[in-house]
Amino acid sequence: KLAQIKKLDRAADASKLEMGHVFFHKIMQVILDAKPKLSAPLDQYWNKKFESDRFERGKESQIYSESYLLQFLKVSEAEEIALTASHKYALDHLPEKAPEGLYRGDGIVFVGGGKFNWLTLLSVKRLRSTGCTLPVEVLIPTFEEFEVDMCISVFPSLNARCIYMPTVLFKDDQSRYGPKTKLAFKGYQYKSLAILLSSFENLLLLDGDNVVITSPQNILTLEPFKSTGLVLWPDYWRRSTCPKFYSIAGVKVSDLKLNSGYNEVLNGYLDQQGKITLEETLNVSYHERVGTIPDPSTESGQLVISKKSHFKALLLAFYYNSFGPDFYYPLFSQGAPGEGDKETFIAGAVVLNETFYQVGSFVLAIGNFVNGEFTGRGMGQADPIEDYQRTLEFRQIAETYSDPAMTEKLKALPQPKLMFLHANYPKLNPWELKLKGTTVDEKGRYRLYGSLLKEKSGRDIELEIWQDMEELMCGEMNLQLEAFKQVDNQALCKEILEQKEFLLQTSAALK
Structure with missing residues (x-):
């Protein structure tokens, strides 16, 4: 080795x-040198950690206002001062650009x-x-x-x-x-x-x-990446970032102006007439105010970035991740689902006031039914190129029409095709799937992704994945991989072939 x-x-x-x-x-x-001068992590909460809601416009049981978001993570004055000094040091000393020729x-x-x-x-x-x-x-x-x-x-x-x-x-x-x-x-x-x-x-x-799912060949040469330099995708959840983060980062959050508001049913952002009164800020979602990281939260299974235009934001994200578990992850998510590195890249861009594009098409839950109940198995994310074209049409309609005609026309817009399947749970290890009874048990065999994946892509992607597994593990390559070192190769290939045959036999019945 x-x-x-x-x-x-x-x-x-x-x-x-x-x-x-x-x-x-x-x-x-x-x-x-920027390490926060604190002896203990931010792990104290006023009552409990955050239990975020799925993003559902107009169905919110609780407005995530500034005062509400301050009810979770405890950040003392001394902790805020230490983190502010650390953040300022990083901002002041991290380079703006990379050396010429390091990247191409x-x-x-x-x-x-x-x-x-x-x-x-x-x-x-x-x-x-x-x-x-x-x-x-x-x-x-x-x-x-x-x-x-x-x-x-x-x-x-x-x-x-x-x-x-x-x-x-x-x-x-x-x-x-x-x-x-x-x-x-x-x-x-x-x-x-x-x-x-x-x-x-x-x-x-x-x-x-x-x-x-579909080729990302042109993702780095066309819009929205071409004009923004950073493309991100939405997660299921409402944003739960602690307002203290913005004061630590030196970001001024407006009391009077609103960003566009996200609507996951319409799959896009609608203008909100821009201004509110000081009184109304008490009853407005904090992350719709100008200066904040916009709703919904970010899913980082895929990310597109230019180091030429967003290098400092990348370094700031690295700083956040370096001190993430102790300080910045709690600040970004307050214990909400998926707490980790997912908010660090968009945070870097917002703090530095750099451009970015968050895909308007909402994340699609892809999975199967087990005992009559839907079980999520992966996250479908849209083609950003098609999403951008749809966003241009979306804005044109929103500027031209008022309700009810506007909503009808927005709902009628065609959805972009899927580009990614973030197969985050369960992982696509054929032997582990067998052992856990996920793809096969005493009742028979199962698809992981049901019919929705084929419906949205026009192809049996799940079958194609298992055909790839067969080619890699059971063909002429004869690979010896760490992931399967405890597994007899004959038994592994038998399992891959049997699941592939099951998928072949059931493919025609999919929508």
Whole structure:
């Protein structure tokens, strides 16, 4: 393994590596120096952690006003002062731009390592099956997670390459190649690190468990990315960020002006006449006021970013993730579902007043029925290019008509096709799915995604995924992967083939 890593290192551009080592060292030093001078994390709540509601316009049982959002996380005056000083130090000392020549071109980036090596391989295979030819880079965080077959043979055959994180970050051999190297980074930092350490200037970042449905080939050359430099997708939940975050970050939140309001039924943002009275601010959703991060919350299984236009926002997101579990994740979510890195990228853009586009089409719950009850298995996210075109029409209708004609016309607008299936739960490991009785039990076999995925995409994507599994694990490649080291390959292939046959037999019956 060590010999193969060194071989990859020798093939790297030495001058570019050196440039990166110097630059990344400076960034890491700023982050270390910005560490909040607090001895305990923000983990105290007035009564309980936040239990966020699904975003449903007009059906809110509780208005998430400023006063309501202040009822959860406890932030003392001393904590607020320390975090404000830390945030200001980071803003003042993080660089605005990257060195000329450090990044170039367009591509797609994944975070690999551990169980995500297999999931990323499956995602890259699916990516190529859609006809997408954009180059791929896969961040491998540690020595232990580097799989030789994967990085030397399999990924390169799919126009993908591994980025061994210690090589890109460290100059000295001990930090790079020490067999027990333990970096001071954890999973929640890997996404921002993957963006930072990848060679691309413009990139689509995908979670390893994100399966592409339609090709993202043009996502980096067309609108909305072309004019905004940052594209994000919505989550199911209403935003629950603590108002204290904005004072810590030095952001002025308006008492009188409103952003456009999101409507998940109409799949878009409607203007709200812009102004309110001071009295009305008490009864307005805090995250509709100008200056805040807009509703709904963000789902970060996919993200498109330009390092040329949004480099400082990326570094700010890295700062938030560096001190996320102790300080910024509680501030962003207050314990709401999915607390983690998902709000850090949009927060960086809002704090710096940089442009971004949050896809208007609401996230689609995709799953199956178990004992008569729907079980969510994945999140369907829209093609941002088609969503942007729809948004232009949406705005035109909203400016031209008033209700009831406006709502009727907005509802009649065609929906953009799906581009991503974030298969976040359960993960697409065929053996684990079998053991847990998710795809097969004593009653028979099951589809994970029902008929909705085919209805929305026009293809049996689930069948295609299992065909990819068969090609990868049961074809001529004869891969030996860490994810299946405890599994007999014959038994694994028997399971993959039986599930694939079941999907084939049931495909025609789907809508």
